[in-house]
Amino acid sequence: MAGKIRIRPDYVKIYTEILHKNHPEKFEECRCLLKKKMSNLDIIRLNQKIFGISDQESEIFSRKHRAYDKTAILQILDYQKIYKLNNKQLAAHFKLSRNTIAKWKESFYN
Template sequence: MMPNYKQIFTDILNQKFPHKKEFCKNILSKANITQLDVIKLNQIIFESKPKISTTNQKFKAYNKSTIVRILRYQAQNQLNNTQIANHFNLSRNTVSKWRKQFEIN
């Protein structure tokens, strides 16, 4: 069972950041919010990539469709593994493993 991200982010925007509602309107109007949308909402609302502790980092999980979208983003923007890892706050080894697993060069 997935959390209701739409409700969570709507509540955060209503209570703490009402001035940022307009920037998040397009994402929150979607029927289904993907994991990449959650990352984008975090960046918009909190204005930068938050410093994530290694403890928090252990609990990140990505489904197959999100992994494929990340790898396509890498290919479209001609980023190397280090650049895409920094962009999405991942390990270079994780990106390398995904590329081998999904055979995307």
């Protein structure tokens, strides 16, 4: 077996259906994210725009189940460089652990 083939869900189709059926008023606001090839970071942004975070419990649940691919991680680390943030500030902005950011930096910059 050479390697696993990863099939991604069609997030554009899924979120378009959700917007049309449940949140038609938010469709125009989310259109720009739906038109491009979405990274994991874009999916998280879109999810926040559509559903929002109403209480702390749902925020903790969504934070535990996030997954970041290499592109998303590098975008987050680039954001840190552009805005000259330390690990604590970056962690607060993206609602991540400081240890996660430190591991990412060690993995990608060493």
